[in-house]
Amino acid sequence: MKNNLKIERRIKNLTQEDLAKMIGVSRQTINSIETGRYVPSTILALKISAVFEKSVNEIFSLEVSD
Amino acid sequence: MKNNLKIERRIKNLTQEDLAKMIGVSRQTINSIETGRYVPSTILALKISAVFEKSVNEIFSLEVSD
């Protein structure tokens, strides 16, 4: 699964830690999602979606390997 | 987290097992998501989104408890 987190974060000028605090997870969790080390739960994706005011589908997308 | 799975399934006339097979999970996984027993991964949400041709946000939504 791919994601635009880094880009969306830059648009809103948020650090990984800022975003983490906004949605109530650890900074490492954001980092791990961004670097593709793991796939977030749908609740997390929805919270991220709310922060960036974009749909989950606009932020996350399936790859062939999924 | 709430979801419209049951309604969307009815619209497309799919059983839990049909949907499960389409996205490659077990029937119990679909059942558990539908009845709110657990929150799916974002990959699963995106696959479900693809089946119903609706965004993840249209199918799943946050509740205050999230």
Place this chain on the structure above:
DNA sequence: AAGAAATGTAAAGTATGTTTGTCATATTGA
């Protein structure tokens, strides 16, 4: 260039998703 802030990553532990198997109940259709 130097110090501060931001990021990447790893290990260990806890929590939660997912599968398989199984059974009970509800719903549908002849």
Place this chain on the structure above:
DNA sequence: TCAATATGACAAACATACTTTACATTTCTT
């Protein structure tokens, strides 16, 4: 009504998400 099909739910085992701590590396600011 009877049988078939669909759904809800539980338990055990396993996989993966997530936290915390900690440290190294990169990027930013001056």
